Amino acid sequence: MHNQLIITSNDIINAEHLIADYVHNTPILQSQQINQMLGCELFFKCENLQKVGAFKARGAMNALLTLSDEALQKGVCTHSSGNHAQAIARSAKILGIEAHIVMPNNSPQVKVDAVRNYGGNIYFCEPTLEAREKLLLEVQERTGAFFIHPFNNLQIITGQATVAKEIFDLKLDLDYLIAPVGGGGLLSGCALSAFYYSPQTKVTGAEPWLARDAQLSMQQGTVQTAFPPLTIADGLLTSLGNITFGIIQNHVDQILTCSEEQIIEAMQLIYERLKIVVEPSAAVPLAVVIENKELFLGTQIGIVLSGGNIDLSAFFDLLKNRINS
Amino acid sequence: MHNQLIITSNDIINAEHLIADYVHNTPILQSQQINQMLGCELFFKCENLQKVGAFKARGAMNALLTLSDEALQKGVCTHSSGNHAQAIARSAKILGIEAHIVMPNNSPQVKVDAVRNYGGNIYFCEPTLEAREKLLLEVQERTGAFFIHPFNNLQIITGQATVAKEIFDLKLDLDYLIAPVGGGGLLSGCALSAFYYSPQTKVTGAEPWLARDAQLSMQQGTVQTAFPPLTIADGLLTSLGNITFGIIQNHVDQILTCSEEQIIEAMQLIYERLKIVVEPSAAVPLAVVIENKELFLGTQIGIVLSGGNIDLSAFFDLLKNRINS
Numbered sequence: 001m002h003n004q005l006i007i008t009s010n011d012i013i014n015a016e017h018l019i020a021d022y023v024h025n026t027p028i029l030q031s032q033q034i035n036q037m038l039g040c041e042l043f044f045k046c047e048n049l050q051k052v053g054a055f056k057a058r059g060a061m062n063a064l065l066t067l068s069d070e071a072l073q074k075g076v077c078t079h080s081s082g083n084h085a086q087a088i089a090r091s092a093k094i095l096g097i098e099a100h101i102v103m104p105n106n107s108p109q110v111k112v113d114a115v116r117n118y119g120g121n122i123y124f125c126e127p128t129l130e131a132r133e134k135l136l137l138e139v140q141e142r143t144g145a146f147f148i149h150p151f152n153n154l155q156i157i158t159g160q161a162t163v164a165k166e167i168f169d170l171k172l173d174l175d176y177l178i179a180p181v182g183g184g185g186l187l188s189g190c191a192l193s194a195f196y197y198s199p200q201t202k203v204t205g206a207e208p209w210l211a212r213d214a215q216l217s218m219q220q221g222t223v224q225t226a227f228p229p230l231t232i233a234d235g236l237l238t239s240l241g242n243i244t245f246g247i248i249q250n251h252v253d254q255i256l257t258c259s260e261e262q263i264i265e266a267m268q269l270i271y272e273r274l275k276i277v278v279e280p281s282a283a284v285p286l287a288v289v290i291e292n293k294e295l296f297l298g299t300q301i302g303i304v305l306s307g308g309n310i311d312l313s314a315f316f317d318l319l320k321n322r323i324n325s
Numbered sequence: 326m327h328n329q330l331i332i333t334s335n336d337i338i339n340a341e342h343l344i345a346d347y348v349h350n351t352p353i354l355q356s357q358q359i360n361q362m363l364g365c366e367l368f369f370k371c372e373n374l375q376k377v378g379a380f381k382a383r384g385a386m387n388a389l390l391t392l393s394d395e396a397l398q399k400g401v402c403t404h405s406s407g408n409h410a411q412a413i414a415r416s417a418k419i420l421g422i423e424a425h426i427v428m429p430n431n432s433p434q435v436k437v438d439a440v441r442n443y444g445g446n447i448y449f450c451e452p453t454l455e456a457r458e459k460l461l462l463e464v465q466e467r468t469g470a471f472f473i474h475p476f477n478n479l480q481i482i483t484g485q486a487t488v489a490k491e492i493f494d495l496k497l498d499l500d501y502l503i504a505p506v507g508g509g510g511l512l513s514g515c516a517l518s519a520f521y522y523s524p525q526t527k528v529t530g531a532e533p534w535l536a537r538d539a540q541l542s543m544q545q546g547t548v549q550t551a552f553p554p555l556t557i558a559d560g561l562l563t564s565l566g567n568i569t570f571g572i573i574q575n576h577v578d579q580i581l582t583c584s585e586e587q588i589i590e591a592m593q594l595i596y597e598r599l600k601i602v603v604e605p606s607a608a609v610p611l612a613v614v615i616e617n618k619e620l621f622l623g624t625q626i627g628i629v630l631s632g633g634n635i636d637l638s639a640f641f642d643l644l645k646n647r648i649n650s
Contacts, residue, residue: 029374033442048600049354049600117358261645264641264644268637271602271637271641272637274374275374275602278600308600312596314640315639315643316592318639318640319592323557323585
């Protein structure tokens with residue numbers, strides 16, 4: 001197994017240059033209070049401040065910029081209820097091509113609106129993986145559009161690898177780099193960048209105990225199916241793909257889990273100490289540091305805050321009630 | 326009236342150098358969606374990401390760094406229930422001197438803890454201005470500590486002026502710079518920096534309609550007393566001081582107001598689009614752009630997001646209930 005050879009260091013460097021005009025080199029934030037509390041030094045890479053509010057902007061842009069002109073002319077398609085849908089729609093708009101997005105008919109209105117804002121053509125299906133894939137096939141046949149898988153795609157993984165490359169470029173001498181793992185696009189990209197640019201850094205995947213399919217996949221040596229949607233970290237439900245699993249098996253050091261309470265504790269620390277908004281999935285790496293405090297004592301850790309797309313209307317309803325009372 | 330001459334351009338440049346090692350040159354964020362919605366181009370200066378979570382870190386650091394060694398030996402004191410208390414305690418800790426902070430006995434526990442974390446000596450008083458000032462006098466007499474007023478102090482104003490200087494250093498060619506106004510330390514500092522570094526920029530103060538004492542002070546030519554504490558923007562209740570009022574009269578172009586609903590709408594845009602946490606007072610400048618949309622159409626506007634210290638426990642209680650149900 002040498003999956004890493006499929007994506008070279010040059011591929012990652014090329015991706016970084018290709019997408020540089022379209023995505024942010026996001027800031028890194030620190031909190032002395034969080035460091036004191038956990039007895040380690042944490043560097044938070046703020047992909048919540050990325051375009052479309054998530055790291056997905058990178059992979060999508062790289063995938064479209066590496067397509068042939070011929071393929072581009074027929075447009076692109078994907079299925080997603082989340083950040084990948086927005087990222088593909090945005091990248092297609094930038095390049096002036098059509099994006100066809102299959103979305104479950106129970107997708108949050110805010111996400112549907114975001115895709116529509118970027119001019120994406122939306123196709124609604126029943127909220128099952130089967131219905132999604134069936135409708136996507138129909139859309140592909142009708143339009144000839146090129147399918148961009150949300151994570152099991154080499155150009156997507158290469159684009160996500162630029163998150164970690166930007167961190168390693170700062171020469172922070174990290175002992176660990178922790179990223180959340182759902183389908184594994186971000187984690188496998190981080191692992192490849194560590195392999196090329198910071199081999200002493202141990203890459204760690206983070207997932208909720210209630211969706212620990214990646215940890216089980218590593219233990220059992222085959223991709224395990226997704227868990228039922230019980231965790232608050234709704235971006236981490238997907239199971240791994242064969243490409244991401246291969247890279248993760250070879251290059252990720254460990255996958256750690258955390259409880260739902262720890263995810264909320266980590267979110268609260270991020271909101272109150274770093275003063276930034278993250279979605280629950282993005283708080284999972286900090287939550288596994290809380291869960292495994294002894295392991296990380298005295299170390300330097302990069303944390304990928306993967307995204308900031310969360311519905312806060314319940315909070316603002318509370319505030320509105322306060323001024324009306 | 327030439328109050329501007331009291332604080333020179335050199336004073337501001339010196340302050341910038343003095344405090345550079347102790348505060349952040351905070352990032353500026355933009356949102357294309359907010360720009361589209363309001364028909365103008367907004368540059369958000371993120372003082373919520375500043376040390377202690379607010380611009381107050383600047384003035385406090387400058388005030389202490391410009392004190393004589395003799396004065397420093399006796400320590401410093403102030404009265405504040407909010408960000409200034411933390412900022413003074415932090416600056417004193419950095420310089421290894423004593424900070425004596427008079428706080429009302431109804432201060433939020435989180436703010437008391439923050440001051441205590443920085444090693445500040447806390448003195449509790451009844452929550453009235455009279456009680457604060459009386460206890461502060463006693464503390465001053467007992468300790469000989471030097472009183473650092475939260476805003477009506479030239480070194481504080483000079484420190485706050487560095488916020489706007491950092492914005493103007495970017496040569497963004499701003500038509501407007503909007504800052505919230507409570508006691509006026511931030512607004513008068515911004516006005517002085519505009520006078521020296523960007524005279525074509527119209528400096529605008531922003532305050533809630535429910536605390537429009539600064540607007541009334543401008544109209545009537547004398548400092549008007551504070552309003553009762555009805556606005557959600559609890560950082561903007563204070564009335565102006567004689568020094569800040571003089572600078573504001575001479576160098577601020579206008580003071581605009583907004584409703585409580587607009588403050589919450591602005592907060593929601595900042596949380597959901599910029600993905601950052603701000604306190605209600607920090608959302609007031611965006612709220613006045615929403616209220617006065619026609620006035621700002623087609624212009625370039627700097628917005629000072631003054632701070633991010635807000636109690637979010639009600640929101641996280643909602644999340645905790647969700648995972649326990």
